[in-house]
Amino acid sequence: MPVQRKIVCPHCDAINKVPGDRPAQKASCGRCHQKLFSGGPVELEGPRFHKHLANSDVPLIVDFWAPWCGPCRSMAPTFDRAAQMLEPHARFVKINVDANAALANEFGVQGIPALFAFQGGKVAFRHSGIADLGMLRGWVDRLAASSSGPHARA
Secondary structure, three states, X not given: OOOEEEEEOOOOOOEEEEEOOXXXXXXXXOOOOOEOOOOOOEEOOHHHHHHHHHHXXXXXXXXXXXXXXXXXXXXXXHHHHHHHHHOXXXXXXXXXXXXXXXXXXXXXXXXXXXXXXEEOOEEEEEEEOOOOHHHHHHHHHHHHHHOOOOOOOO
């Protein structure tokens, strides 16, 4: 029996189990029937973020940002492009620090943009400031390589 990966729906937050032998890129949510990966970052707030963090078998790449932040606006197209290119190997998440100060504080965000990679609910990598596509791709590749079992790549 193929290994199943848990993937949280970005639309309704239902926890879906996707068989490891099926492409996650084409998978749809069992509850709302929307695609589990849409090729773009997902905006999350505290409770929704914690649900994704606790229940996702794919890494989460998180951009802590604010709409007034110039470097954050400069970083946005790169983050969007990374989501288009690298899903479903990772879920790309944006968290507005103005609306989620407690969440930013929880992870020690002191400056923005702040980028984090989470795997298995824990911080695997973090970076302050603007990052390029190569760094984000490197994170996803390293996290996939460090995963064990047949679901190393989602």
